[in-house]
Amino acid sequence: MRELTRAEEQVMQVLWKIKKGFVKEILEHFDEPKPAYNTVSTIVRILQDKGFVTHKAYGRTHEYYPVVSKNEYSKTHLSTFVNDYFSNSFEKMVSFFAKEKSISVKEMEEIMKIMESEVKKQKMKR
Amino acid sequence: MRELTRAEEQVMQVLWKIKKGFVKEILEHFDEPKPAYNTVSTIVRILQDKGFVTHKAYGRTHEYYPVVSKNEYSKTHLSTFVNDYFSNSFEKMVSFFAKEKSISVKEMEEIMKIMESEVKKQKMKR
DNA sequence: AATATACAACGAATAAATTAGTTATGCAAC
């Protein structure tokens, strides 16, 4: 999967949020100072070329949709990160943040709960 | 903390790996096709301006050191990511990957172990 | 039908990042 540039990512974030939208609508979700209409229009067309977005035409106007979901993108994005910074070990990454106390006890307990049920689920399968 | 561009990040990865080095040494750690000496030299000086690197001068040659550690940088980097893609919830992020089965049972068990001991440690403090 | 409006498409202008050539300086070898 190709990477998103900063400007492209901003547009994708809006599209992921609103699910679908015309350029005008995407623009509305930008904070001030909003970019020009044409700026967003260009970026959205680049995103289409890159395969992140598609559109449905209503006459002459286009309604844009994400093709790559936020989950899909975040998956590859984080994989790269874990690979580059934690020699591809998710465990190392989580441990690091657990030890760094960037995770609260409450969060850790939640995570453990979910993992327990996942582990159970996995083991059931055998 | 400023962000690293792709080229800058590559140089930092080398510096983090080798701890310190002259431009020549950094260059050696690049895969083929290696960039030109001057390219690395320029990037390292940009990194210095940005505050990621410092140097010790031996006469006319400079030995460069990371000032920002890989851990520090990965911390802010991941925070941004978790913020943008998981509405700032580390838990949501980890759960997502646990459910997506990108984490093996063994890894999950390891993570749980570490979290348990961290939770214990935290609770002791009160 | 003429005019106004809205929009996509195009492309030009600018900015940022990357790459590497050129230059100047110090040091070593002779």
Added chain:
DNA sequence: GTTGCATAACTAATTTATTCGTTGTATATT
């Protein structure tokens, strides 16, 4: 001291990304 080499500093060239004005066309409005 002169020559050659290594290196930092500077700068130019190139590439990539960003921004937005301009244009043309379709549709709506009168």
